[in-house]
Amino acid sequence: MTSILILNGPNLNLLGTRQPQVYGHTTLADIEALCHQKAAALEIGVAFSQSNSEGALIDMLHAARGSHDGVILNAGAYTHSSIALMDAIASIELPVVELHLSNIHAREAFRHKSYIAPVAIGQICGFGAAGYPLAIDALLGHLRANA
Template sequence: MTSSGTLLVLNGPNLNLLGSREPGIYGSATLADIEALCSNSAAELGFTARCVQSNHEGVLLDEIHQAREQAVGIVINAGAYTHTSVALRDALAAVNLPAVEVHISNVHAREEFRHRSYLSPVVSAVIVGAGINGYRLAIAQLAELLKD
């Protein structure tokens, strides 16, 4: 299909607090560190990363909708919206782009309410518990999917 283009990297609520928010769970890397990692990882594979973080579900929905015209794939860490948002699930299904869901922590080793994802059934892959390296893995997976 393609080996270039823009990958939308979406980060949801509270991820702007990375680096200071529960470092025992999420580590010491900041959102800026993740965005740099994504930009570098995408560039190594011939893509551009467009990184967006919002604490507002509607902003994330608008970004997914716009991705139909502006991106070739999506990396999404929807934070808590993963476990609550049918709207994000429906948007990902509607845009018909390959998407990879990322979680920094192993959500399956945490509270039971974090075990269910509304997004997982409509994405190409799910990466959990790999720390911020999960974003690099997600970008590599999207690149692989897009070249097939």
């Protein structure tokens, strides 16, 4: 069975209460339930995790190799600062979809630079929680096209 790791970075544990004007009122638990529903409908497996620590995210990416077929990564602010995450993605040799709740290209200039984009198969941003099922569809389509 196809397995996807959905990995969330710093501050995403505060969704629903953190800057709702930017990120909405949907919680991370709501998003996890949405992803499990989507996965069940597609008959695939998903694992869901979140960490505020860059090192923990890197460890989870490393552990994905051999355990999952691909990764959906919302790296939060690490998107714009972490060369280490970029290197980890390049090293695991798994397809990764970069995901953001907000449209990072319509926000502050420092958010326009993504260190993840050059090593991701694609980027989904600006669709709020609906971006997660979109990312699942995109990653699954990529995996099936490259099987």
